[in-house]
Amino acid sequence: MKHSEDLKVFISSRDSSCEECGESLGRRAWITLVEDKGALCLSCADLDHLIFLPSGNTALTRRARKHSVLSAVVLKWSRARRRYERQGLLVEAKALQQAEQECLADSEARARRREREAARRAELDRHYVERFALRVRELFPGCPAGREVVIAEHACLKYSGRIGRSAAAKSLDDEAVRLSVTAHIRHAETRYDELLAGGYERRDAREQVEEEVRKVMAEWKEPGA
Numbered sequence: 001m002k003h004s005e006d007l008k009v010f011i012s013s014r015d016s017s018c019e020e021c022g023e024s025l026g027r028r029a030w031i032t033l034v035e036d037k038g039a040l041c042l043s044c045a046d047l048d049h050l051i052f053l054p055s056g057n058t059a060l061t062r063r064a065r066k067h068s069v070l071s072a073v074v075l076k077w078s079r080a081r082r083r084y085e086r087q088g089l090l091v092e093a094k095a096l097q098q099a100e101q102e103c104l105a106d107s108e109a110r111a112r113r114r115e116r117e118a119a120r121r122a123e124l125d126r127h128y129v130e131r132f133a134l135r136v137r138e139l140f141p142g143c144p145a146g147r148e149v150v151i152a153e154h155a156c157l158k159y160s161g162r163i164g165r166s167a168a169a170k171s172l173d174d175e176a177v178r179l180s181v182t183a184h185i186r187h188a189e190t191r192y193d194e195l196l197a198g199g200y201e202r203r204d205a206r207e208q209v210e211e212e213v214r215k216v217m218a219e220w221k222e223p224g225a
């Protein structure tokens, strides 16, 4: 299952005919281009048994491609953008089936994980969450309604074993509260997560949003100041 170079299938934009079988393919035909030979229809190119999987589902595409011994990228010329654009992938039926099963298994696994997390939230130390939330509200009166609970629950999960802290670390000092609020603002009120997803180093991403975090924090601390 080596993919040195992707096979390419083009959706043609003008009338074409197959160089091998002579079949007139009309406009918008799916063809492959062979050196010295010109256009070939998918039958002659031995690709007509493949199934078209449109772009869009990244996980499914990646898996289908992995399981497919033979696959081809489908490209269409975009006149507006003046370049070929990927429409999807031609893959073996068996590979697509296997990929679909794996994706399904994944979504079941995700559903089970959500259940586990819900059960865990139910076990949260409600008393600690309440006290923490109260302190957030005291220190940051401008914090939007309900956020103090989100922040407190997150802090509680963090201190209750997720990173292996002891009960002693479950302290409620102002510094812990401030750190939790900072982290929340970074994720919820800035482009931080987007930057990370875009390949930014964590430190650079933090630097990018530092000023914004400071501003939001100041506003939460002294609303309207």
Ligand SMILES: [Zn+2]
Binding pocket: 018, 019, 020, 021, 022, 023, 040, 041, 042, 043, 044, 045
């Ligand atoms: Zn042909």
